[in-house]
Amino acid sequence: MNNFEREASELKKYMLEAAKKVIDSGHYILGGELKSFESSWAQVCCCEYGVGVGNGMDAIEIILRSLNIGPGDEVITTPMTAFATVLAIYRAGAIPVLADIDSQTGLLSLESVANCVTARTKAVILVHLYGQMSEMNNWVNFTRESKIFLIEDCAQSHLAELENKRAGSFGIAGAYSFYPTKNLGAMGDAGMVVTNSIDVFNKAVCLRNYGQTERYHHPEIGLNSRLDEIQAAILSERIKWLQGYTDIRRQIAKRYRVEISNPLITHMLSPVDEKSHSYHLFVIRCEKREHLQKYLLDNNIQTLIHYPIPIHKQEPCLDVLRDKNGLSNAEKHAQTALSIPCNPQLTLMEVNKIIDAINRYS
Numbered sequence: 001m002n003n004f005e006r007e008a009s010e011l012k013k014y015m016l017e018a019a020k021k022v023i024d025s026g027h028y029i030l031g032g033e034l035k036s037f038e039s040s041w042a043q044v045c046c047c048e049y050g051v052g053v054g055n056g057m058d059a060i061e062i063i064l065r066s067l068n069i070g071p072g073d074e075v076i077t078t079p080m081t082a083f084a085t086v087l088a089i090y091r092a093g094a095i096p097v098l099a100d101i102d103s104q105t106g107l108l109s110l111e112s113v114a115n116c117v118t119a120r121t122k123a124v125i126l127v128h129l130y131g132q133m134s135e136m137n138n139w140v141n142f143t144r145e146s147k148i149f150l151i152e153d154c155a156q157s158h159l160a161e162l163e164n165k166r167a168g169s170f171g172i173a174g175a176y177s178f179y180p181t182k183n184l185g186a187m188g189d190a191g192m193v194v195t196n197s198i199d200v201f202n203k204a205v206c207l208r209n210y211g212q213t214e215r216y217h218h219p220e221i222g223l224n225s226r227l228d229e230i231q232a233a234i235l236s237e238r239i240k241w242l243q244g245y246t247d248i249r250r251q252i253a254k255r256y257r258v259e260i261s262n263p264l265i266t267h268m269l270s271p272v273d274e275k276s277h278s279y280h281l282f283v284i285r286c287e288k289r290e291h292l293q294k295y296l297l298d299n300n301i302q303t304l305i306h307y308p309i310p311i312h313k314q315e316p317c318l319d320v321l322r323d324k325n326g327l328s329n330a331e332k333h334a335q336t337a338l339s340i341p342c343n344p345q346l347t348l349m350e351v352n353k354i355i356d357a358i359n360r361y362s
C-alpha cells in the first residue's frame, strides 16, 4: 500500500541533512525546529496555533483535556475509525458515544449524532475518514446550536480543503497524526494540535509537558507527549513535497472513479469538491470483499480494510453507548469496504494494472 523506499533520493538527502543539523545542534526536545514546524503546519491548516505532540491519539486526548472534558462527560464519535480516536476519549476519562455513519460517504451521520446528544454531551469528534471533509457548515451550525464543541480528527486529512479553509480550522481544534504512513508522515510517531483558541493552545502546551507552566511548576496532571526536534526537522522537509504528493493522490483517485467500472464494485459517493478529499485512502465496496481481496493479492495487488471491526465490536467496547437506532451502516461498511493502493509512489503502469484487474474481476 506504500512504497517509501521509492521516494525521491533528493528528499532522502534533505531529510538526512535536516536530522544531521539537529544532531549537530545538541538541542533535541522543544527547540527551534519544533517551533518552526508548529508555525508552518498551523498556517497550512488556517490556524493561529500549533502544538506538536507525541502522536495523533495524544493530540485528541490533549484537546479534550484542554477543554476540561473528562469524567461524566459524553463525547460522540464514529464507530468507523481507528481505535485511537475512541481510546483518546477513554484516556481523557470521558464516555464515548457512537453514532452511525452515512452509508454513501462513510462519514458520521449528522442525524444519528443528533440522536445521541444528551445533557452530558460535551463534544463531537468528527473524523475526516479516508481524508474527506463534508457538510462542514452543517456541523459547525449543529454543534453551535447544541452548545457542544466540534473537534476534528484530521489524522487522515492533511491538506483537505473546503471553502478556502483546511481540516482542523472548522471546530475548536483539530488533531493531526504524522504517523509514517499518513499523507504527511514522520520517521516515527508524531502529532499536532491545531487551533484558533488561545486557551486551548496554552493548556495544550502545558499538558504535553507534564502539565508544567514553568520549570518545576505543575498546575495540571499532564502527559509526556512532545514532538522531538529530529521529527520536526524531517517533517519540515516533507511538508515541501506534500502538495505535489496530494495532487498525485487526487489524480489517481480521479482515474479510479472514472475507470473502475464493474457491476460487483460500488464506489463511495464522489466529493462535491475534489479539494475536500486528500485521498489518504481510496475505498471501494464489494459484497464478496474477501474473495476480491484474495483475487487482487493473487494478481500481486495489496489491499487493506479500513476498518474490518467497528469500534462497538471491539472487546473493551461491547457495552459502549450508541445511537438507539443501532449502527447498521457502520456494520455493513465494515463487511464490504476495501482500500486499494493510492499513494504518490505508484507508477502509471501500476495504476493501469490495478484498474484492469478490478474491472476483470468476476
Ligand SMILES: Cc1ncc(COP(=O)(O)O)c(C=O)c1O
Pocket: 055, 056, 057, 058, 081, 082, 084, 085, 127, 153, 155, 156, 176, 177, 178, 179, 189, 190, 191
Ligand atoms: C482517524 C485516526 N485517528 C487517530 C489516529 C491516531 O494517530 P496516531 O497513530 O498518530 O496516534 C489515526 C492513526 O492511525 C487515525 O487514522
